[in-house]
Amino acid sequence: MNLSTLLIALEAIGVLAFALSGIIEAARKHFDLVGVVMIGFITAFGGGTLRDVLLDRRPFFWVEQEFWVWALIGIGFALPFFFKAQHIELTEKAMLIPDAVGLGAFAAGGTHIALQMDASPLIAVLMGVITAVVGGILRDVLVNEVPRAFHDHQPYAVIAFAGGWLVVLLSYVGTPESVDVLVAAVLMIVLRLLAVKFGWELKRWRFL
Amino acid sequence: MNLSTLLIALEAIGVLAFALSGIIEAARKHFDLVGVVMIGFITAFGGGTLRDVLLDRRPFFWVEQEFWVWALIGIGFALPFFFKAQHIELTEKAMLIPDAVGLGAFAAGGTHIALQMDASPLIAVLMGVITAVVGGILRDVLVNEVPRAFHDHQPYAVIAFAGGWLVVLLSYVGTPESVDVLVAAVLMIVLRLLAVKFGWELKRWRFL
Amino acid sequence: MNLSTLLIALEAIGVLAFALSGIIEAARKHFDLVGVVMIGFITAFGGGTLRDVLLDRRPFFWVEQEFWVWALIGIGFALPFFFKAQHIELTEKAMLIPDAVGLGAFAAGGTHIALQMDASPLIAVLMGVITAVVGGILRDVLVNEVPRAFHDHQPYAVIAFAGGWLVVLLSYVGTPESVDVLVAAVLMIVLRLLAVKFGWELKRWRFL
Numbered sequence: 096m097n098l099s100t101l102l103i104a105l106e107a108i109g110v111l112a113f114a115l116s117g118i119i120e121a122a123r124k125h126f127d128l129v130g131v132v133m134i135g136f137i138t139a140f141g142g143g144t145l146r147d148v149l150l151d152r153r154p155f156f157w158v159e160q161e162f163w164v165w166a167l168i169g170i171g172f173a174l175p176f177f178f179k180a181q182h183i184e185l186t187e188k189a190m191l192i193p194d195a196v197g198l199g200a201f202a203a204g205g206t207h208i209a210l211q212m213d214a215s216p217l218i219a220v221l222m223g224v225i226t227a228v229v230g231g232i233l234r235d236v237l238v239n240e241v242p243r244a245f246h247d248h249q250p251y252a253v254i255a256f257a258g259g260w261l262v263v264l265l266s267y268v269g270t271p272e273s274v275d276v277l278v279a280a281v282l283m284i285v286l287r288l289l290a291v292k293f294g295w296e297l298k299r300w301r302f303l
Numbered sequence: 304m305n306l307s308t309l310l311i312a313l314e315a316i317g318v319l320a321f322a323l324s325g326i327i328e329a330a331r332k333h334f335d336l337v338g339v340v341m342i343g344f345i346t347a348f349g350g351g352t353l354r355d356v357l358l359d360r361r362p363f364f365w366v367e368q369e370f371w372v373w374a375l376i377g378i379g380f381a382l383p384f385f386f387k388a389q390h391i392e393l394t395e396k397a398m399l400i401p402d403a404v405g406l407g408a409f410a411a412g413g414t415h416i417a418l419q420m421d422a423s424p425l426i427a428v429l430m431g432v433i434t435a436v437v438g439g440i441l442r443d444v445l446v447n448e449v450p451r452a453f454h455d456h457q458p459y460a461v462i463a464f465a466g467g468w469l470v471v472l473l474s475y476v477g478t479p480e481s482v483d484v485l486v487a488a489v490l491m492i493v494l495r496l497l498a499v500k501f502g503w504e505l506k507r508w509r510f511l
Numbered sequence: 512m513n514l515s516t517l518l519i520a521l522e523a524i525g526v527l528a529f530a531l532s533g534i535i536e537a538a539r540k541h542f543d544l545v546g547v548v549m550i551g552f553i554t555a556f557g558g559g560t561l562r563d564v565l566l567d568r569r570p571f572f573w574v575e576q577e578f579w580v581w582a583l584i585g586i587g588f589a590l591p592f593f594f595k596a597q598h599i600e601l602t603e604k605a606m607l608i609p610d611a612v613g614l615g616a617f618a619a620g621g622t623h624i625a626l627q628m629d630a631s632p633l634i635a636v637l638m639g640v641i642t643a644v645v646g647g648i649l650r651d652v653l654v655n656e657v658p659r660a661f662h663d664h665q666p667y668a669v670i671a672f673a674g675g676w677l678v679v680l681l682s683y684v685g686t687p688e689s690v691d692v693l694v695a696a697v698l699m700i701v702l703r704l705l706a707v708k709f710g711w712e713l714k715r716w717r718f719l
Contacts, residue, residue: 121453127505129461130453144357149560151569153359158426165425217581218574228549232653237440239449241655245537245546253545297543329661335713337669338661341644352565361567366634373633445648447657 098273102204105280106143106156107163109200112193114139114167117234118174119190124238132171134234139167142229146205146222150212191291194231199284202227202255203276206262220259227255248296251287258283306481310412313488314351314364315371317408320401322347322375325442326382327398332446340379342442347375350437354413354430358420399499402439407491410435410463411484414470428467435463456504459495466491514689518620521696522559522572523579525616528609530555530583533650534590535606540654548587550650555583558645562621562638566628607707610647615699618643618671619692622678636675643671664712667703674699 117138121131140157147155157164205226209219228244228251235242244251258279265275289295325346329339348365355363365372413434417427436452436459443450452459466487473483497503533554537547556573563571573580621642625635644660644667651658660667674695681691705711 124449124454126454127456129458129505133453133460148356148564149571155357158422161423161425164429214574215577217577221580236444236652237450237453239447239655241540242653245549245653246540246542248543250545252549297545332657332662334662335664337666337713341661341668356564363565366630369631369633372637444652445658445661447655 098271098276101273101277102207103160105200105204105276109197109204110139110143110163110167111170112197112200113142113230114170115174115193116190116197116231118171119193120234120238122178123187126238128172132168134237135171136167137237138230138234139163140230141233142201142226142231143205145229146208146226149225150209150214150222152208152212192288195284195287195291197230198227198251198255198287199258199280199282201230202258202283203262203280206259206279207272207276210263210266216260216263220256220263223259223262224252224255228252250290250295250297253297254283254286254290258286306479306484309481309485310415311368313408313412313484317405317412318347318351318371318375319378320405320408321350321438322378323382323401324398324405324439326379327401328442328446330386331395334446336380340376342445343379344375345445346438346442347371348438349441350409350434350439351413353437354416354434357433358417358422358430360416360420400496403492403495403499405438406435406459406463406495407466407488409438410466410491411470411488414467414487415474415480415484418471418474424468424471428464428471431467431470432460432463436460458498458503458505461505462491462494462498466494514687514692517689517693518623519576521616521620521692525613525620526555526559526579526583527586528613528616529558529646530586531590531609532606532613532647534587535609536650536654538594539603542654544588548584550653551587552583553653554646554650555579556646557649558617558642558647559621561645562624562642565641566625566630566638568624568628608704611700611703611707613646614643614667614671614703615674615696617646618674618699619678619696622675622695623682623688623692626679626682632676632679636672636679639675639678640668640671644668666706666711666713669713670699670702670706674702 114135117135118131120138121134126134143156147153202223204223206219206223209222210216214222232242232244235244261279261282262275265278266272268275322343325343326339328346329342334342351364355361410431412431414427414431417430418424422430440450440452443452469487469490470483473486474480476483530551533551534547536554537550542550559572563569618639620639622635622639624642625638626632630638648658648660651660677695677698678691681694682688684691
């Protein structure tokens with residue numbers, strides 16, 4: 096599989112997954128249709144946009160591939176009706192699967208993009224983390240909750256951080272870049288889903 | 304009327320209107336004077352600044368026209384005393400009129416600026432929406448409320464979106480650009496005020 | 512003392528002080544270890560990053576001096592254990608001292624950096640204020656509180672504003688630049704600590 100096709104596919108999966116998580120969250124809060132679409136938008140594009148601003152990378156990926164903007168607008172308006180028609184319940188759990196998929200796709204893709212722009216390994220890994228977590232943080236702040244990434248006590252950003260280093264390490268090995276990115280993305284998604292499934296917890300900070 | 308004069312006037316009206324809405328909101332929350340001025344500031348300049356960052360447009364409009372910064376500082380300190388002297392009650396309703404004026408002025412102006420910088424129609428419209436809504440979103444997040452734009456169930460962002468398309472459409476017709484922008488701005492302000500007055504509601508997303 | 516050494520030292524002090532304030536705040540809210548580190552990070556680097564984006568200054572200071580990123584990651588993980596071992600109580604007061612130090616260091620340094628980039632005096636002062644207050648605002652928004660800078664009714668941003676003007680004024684006098692920055696930074700820190708100690712209050716906006 097061609098590298099640039101893979102990167103575009105990964106980005107598409109990340110955008111759709113995060114948009115879905117934002118739409119579910121906003122629908123759960125009884126936002127109106129426009130609010131649901133806007134939260135979906137910001138969740139999907141927030142992380143990548145901040146990464147592009149920090150790396151001074153223009154045009155933004157959503158300006159370059161305007162198709163995604165149109166797709167999101169359509170999905171945002173169609174989805175609530177689909178959920179209703181299918182009697183799908185919008186529980187907090189429903190959000191966790193697209194969120195995990197977006198985490199892996201964006202962290203691997205973001206790290207790779209930063210490496211290509213000659214960022215140092217640490218900065219590239221941080222850019223991957225930013226791509227992966229900022230959309231979700233904005234989503235949670237905008238619905239007036241403490242961001243899950245900070246206090247759900249389950250590994251989230253730390254998976255993006257570890258997965259970013261995996262992309263960096265694999266880039267030193269002889270494997271094709273598309274394999275590096277794909278392996279890291281899949282591994283992060285699986286890890287996150289396992290963490291949620293089995294309730295792995297990070298050490299909580301407690302007063303004595 | 305000269306186009307650049309009109310654009311500056313529109314921007315001035317938008318800045319003052321949003322600053323006023325931020326000042327009223329912060330005063331209602333019993334912030335101190337410095338807090339009131341800062342919220343006014345962020346509400347007034349937040350949307351335009353994000354638009355300029357995204358379009359990579361420097362210097363920012365508030366750097367270019369430093370006068371507005373001084374004006375805002377003055378207004379911010381004078382206004383609370385004026386309200387008090389005049390026994391003007393700072394109800395939530397008092398905020399809706401400057402907010403509507405800012406919406407129209409910024410959405411029309413923002414779309415036009417993006418078109419001038421060769422943005423595609425969709426991106427230009429989105430830049431208009433961003434210019435118009437981001438200041439208010441920041442204002443609401445900073446006073447720790449869910450942004451009105453997302454959940455008051457009344458058309459707000461959607462008016463900016465439709466008005467932006469009107470600017471795009473009129474730009475294809477032979478009318479002078481200043482007329483395009485002015486017509487769209489006035490139309491958006493009127494629509495928003497009517498929506499508030501008559502309680503037009505967007506479809507709310509509800510579980511079965 | 513050499514100017515660039517002083518500026519780097521000031522920045523280091525500001526970064527560490529704000530990181531500490533973010534870590535204390537997040538630990539008080541019982542965030543997990545990763546959340547504590549991330550809040551420390553954002554508090555430390557948020558203001559300077561926004562300043563650099565607004566001034567179009569690349570590479571960012573944390574990209575240029577990657578050492579600080581590593582240092583913060585280490586401190587973030589070590590500190591909670593240290594507090595626990597030392598039975599140091601994380602009261603709201605514990606946060607006020609590093610916060611004051613960060614305020615002075617960042618406001619003086621930020622104003623000076625903007626002046627060096629040929630910003631006008633007012634814009635340079637605003638950049639100093641942004642450098643000093645944005646990290647703390649992000650910290651408070653992310654733990655879902657109304658930012659202290661806006662409503663604690665004690666002088667905070669106003670000290671950064673006045674201190675910034677002092678840097679500007681001193682830059683017209685014949686003193687060496689390093690003295691300008693150092694004097695302003697120390698004065699701001701002392702003022703803020705006095706304000707907290709003696710409970711100086713800003714005029715609160717009250718309805719009749």
